Amino acid sequence: MVKGAKINISGAFGSHYINVLPQAAHYKGEEDYAVAFATPVDAEGITYICQYTPYSAERDQVDDMEELGNPLYGQRETSMVVFDNVFVPWDRVFHCGEYQYSVKFVTRFAKTHRMTCGGTCKVGFMNQIIGACKLIQEYKGLDKATHINDQLMEMVALRETCRACGMAAAQRGAEEPKGSGVYLPDELMGNVSKLNVANAFWRIMALAGDIGAGLVVTLPSLKELKNPEVKDYVNEYLGFGSDSSAENIMKVTKLLQNWTAGLHGVGTWHGAGPIMAQKIMLQRVIDYEHEKNLVRQTLNLKEEKKGKQ
Ligand SMILES: Cc1cc2nc3c(=O)[nH]c(=O)nc-3n(C[C@H](O)[C@H](O)[C@H](O)COP(=O)(O)OP(=O)(O)OC[C@H]3O[C@@H](n4cnc5c(N)ncnc54)[C@H](O)[C@@H]3O)c2cc1C
Structure with missing residues (x-):
């Protein structure tokens, strides 16, 4: 029971x-x-x-x-x-x-979930956000605004870093336990994947908010496009003087509202565990010996006394 x-x-x-x-x-x-x-x-x-x-x-x-x-x-x-x-x-x-084995369940589940759900699934979210920002830029005739192009580039670089971490977690995966035929992601990269996404997603939301403008949170209802009292105003002023329809601009802005001004920020941060959980896992697998040895070799350091390493 x-x-x-x-x-x-x-x-x-x-x-x-x-x-x-x-x-x-x-x-x-x-x-x-x-x-x-x-x-x-x-x-x-x-x-x-x-x-x-x-x-x-x-x-x-x-x-x-x-x-x-x-x-x-x-x-x-x-x-x-x-x-x-x-x-x-x-x-x-x-x-x-059998409490001695509980941690194995947690770590094996966590690294897999952090590679997929916590990590790479947010690449799909980012695709939607980036696509919406690019369309808004074009709809508003801002193709040549260099700072927006720069912001879009930053979003793409962040998205690709998130994709790369997930792929690396999978590619560096190993059979666990040996001989079982079951392959699990790399512990370090699985957790890095989620940590990286948690931070990248906030930044992408901020950039999308800048490109999408205040309208992302002040947009009127799409019903106003059919309201005889205001539809001409809405079509004129929310069309931004461009060739694109106000309807398209409003729909894409609403999509940005959904991604950036709703549930996804905190959802992405906490889904697959709060960041401290990833850091605890990372502390278990990182030993810094490789990096310390590099510095020892570079500087030809004398052997350290025990207890002070
Ligand atoms: C949208 C969404 C979908 C989810 N879907 C699933 C799902 O399908 N399956 C599933 O299993 N889980 C799911 N989760 C749960 C998710 O894994 C948890 O939200 C996450 O592990 C954080 O737990 P919590 O929300 O209880 O926050 P808490 O654990 O309460 O953490 C809140 C803060 O308190 C800190 N904290 C908590 N405990 C301690 C402590 N003992 N000492 C010091 N600091 C502490 C944390 O580091 C963090 O800063 C989902 C979460 C969200 C937001």
Whole structure:
């Protein structure tokens, strides 16, 4: 029987099974928390308490999907999952009280999740943001604004660094345990991948806010394009005197609103663990010996006394 809760779970209620893993290393006396198992999502005793945000409220009210800014992909739905004495049959229990092994579950899951979800999946988010910024630049006739070109270039460089970290984590992956046929990402690069994204995403949001302008947070409703009282004003002034339609400019600006002024900043920061979690993992795998030896060789340093290395 399992009793407890986990907050912030993406889309769990939409899947077939939930895999539950330990959330940290465990120690003697914490055997009851050293568990891993799978359970059908609708097992007796499981309750989902869904997220509710201003974006959720907007979805409840809206009669035109395009007002949501991201009509094709919608938003990520999370929930808090409560287990109230949920029965798990033994054939779905993978770990039960053997606290010495909990940390292996955590690290193997974390490096994989940080390479994919925490890391490279945000490359897709960035593609959308960069595409929207480039379109806005063109729609507003700002193609020759060198600082905007420079900002777009910075966004692309950040995106490619995020992609590169994920690829490096995969390419440097290894069979673990040896002979198992299971390959897992590199611990260092998997965690660096997420750390890098966490910082790069804020910067990309800031650059997109600059290019998208104040309108990203002050945009009127798309309904105004059909409102006989104001539609001519909207078409004239939100068309920015360019050949592009106000409708396109408004739709793309709304997409930027969705990415930069909503849930994605904090979601990207905390998804796959707060940055301190990645730093703790990194501290475990970095030993600095290689770098220290380079300096010792470069400077031909004398052998150091024990305890002062
Ligand atoms: C949009 C979104 C989707 C998510 N989807 C999933 C999912 O599908 N599956 C899943 O398992 N998880 C999911 N998560 C959970 C995510 O992994 C957690 O949000 C993340 O691990 C941070 O945990 P927390 O939000 O409880 O913050 P906390 O752990 O409370 O951290 C908040 C701050 O407090 C600090 N802190 C916390 N504890 C300590 C401590 N003991 N000592 C010192 N400092 C501390 C942290 O470093 C951080 O600065 C999702 C999160 C988000 C935001």
